[in-house]
Amino acid sequence: MATLRKKDRVLPGFRLTLGFSVTYLSLIVLIPLAALVIKTTELSLSEFWDTITNARVVASYRVSLLTSLAAALVNLVFGLLLAWVLVRYKFPGKKIIDGLVDLPFALPTAVAGIALTTIYGPNGWVGSVLEPLGIKVAYTPLGITVALIFIGVPFVVRTVQPVLQDLESDMEEASVTLGAYRWRTFRKIILPDLIPPLLTGFALAFARGIGEYGSVVFISGNMPLKTEIAPLLIITKLEQYEYSQATAIALVLLIMSFVLLLLINILQRWSNRRLKSA
Numbered sequence: 001m002a003t004l005r006k007k008d009r010v011l012p013g014f015r016l017t018l019g020f021s022v023t024y025l026s027l028i029v030l031i032p033l034a035a036l037v038i039k040t041t042e043l044s045l046s047e048f049w050d051t052i053t054n055a056r057v058v059a060s061y062r063v064s065l066l067t068s069l070a071a072a073l074v075n076l077v078f079g080l081l082l083a084w085v086l087v088r089y090k091f092p093g094k095k096i097i098d099g100l101v102d103l104p105f106a107l108p109t110a111v112a113g114i115a116l117t118t119i120y121g122p123n124g125w126v127g128s129v130l131e132p133l134g135i136k137v138a139y140t141p142l143g144i145t146v147a148l149i150f151i152g153v154p155f156v157v158r159t160v161q162p163v164l165q166d167l168e169s170d171m172e173e174a175s176v177t178l179g180a181y182r183w184r185t186f187r188k189i190i191l192p193d194l195i196p197p198l199l200t201g202f203a204l205a206f207a208r209g210i211g212e213y214g215s216v217v218f219i220s221g222n223m224p225l226k227t228e229i230a231p232l233l234i235i236t237k238l239e240q241y242e243y244s245q246a247t248a249i250a251l252v253l254l255i256m257s258f259v260l261l262l263l264i265n266i267l268q269r270w271s272n273r274r275l276k277s278a
Contacts, residue, residue: 079156109214
């Protein structure tokens with residue numbers, strides 16, 4: 001009778017898997033974040049406010065946010081184009097290019113930062129060409145944006161690529177056959193299905209850019225109030241043994257990233273509901 005009431009399962013049951021999931025999530029995510037918040041409480045409310053509103057700290061937030069936003073927007077466009085080419089066309093070296101997309105994931109960020117600084121520096125291959133034109137990349141916010149574009153493009157490509165592979169081309173061909181222009185076909189048929197993965201890729205690239213350190217620290221120049229990023233300021237506070245101030249700055253970055261991801265999730269649900277109701 002027991003075998004009739006209970007179905008056999010190959011995988012562990014709900015309680016066991018839930019227990020492992022909660023334990024893993026607590027050890028890896030929740031406990032470190034809780035420690036961050038607790039450490040910040042060593043500061044009084046006025047000290048906390050003075051720390052996060054300091055002119056140097058606010059400038060570092062501005063640099064991190066604006067460069068991350070610019071890089072994520074660039075990756076939103078060119079990441080989509082790259083994913084489209086990899087999915088829809090066949091050409092020699094396609095697998096090599098597809099593998100190179102993941103290079104920023106595998107390459108140590110410090111190595112990427114040194115390489116970008118060498119290329120875009122005043123004496124670099126690209127920097128020496130741009131410098132006479134009045135375009136300075138290294139040691140400017142533009143250089144930070146370039147570094148964040150480099151480390152963020154895989155997030156957009158790898159979130160859009162599977163969706164493009166699953167899309168049927170029959171509806172596109174039918175639309176073109178009926179006389180619709182290619183742009184109209186893309187906007188009305190393809191783009192609605194790509195909005196959720198594009199938002200996901202944008203959010204991941206943006207959030208990664210806000211907290212990026214290794215690939216940016218070399219090319220930024222680290223000039224306070226100009227090109228100093230918030231993660232570098234956190235490291236500076238730690239080196240000065242100002243742990244409470246460092247955690248206060250980090251807590252603000254954490255809240256920014258959380259709010260960003262929350263807004264993106266809300267937009268994704270809204271776009272999914274529109275697609276289902278359409």
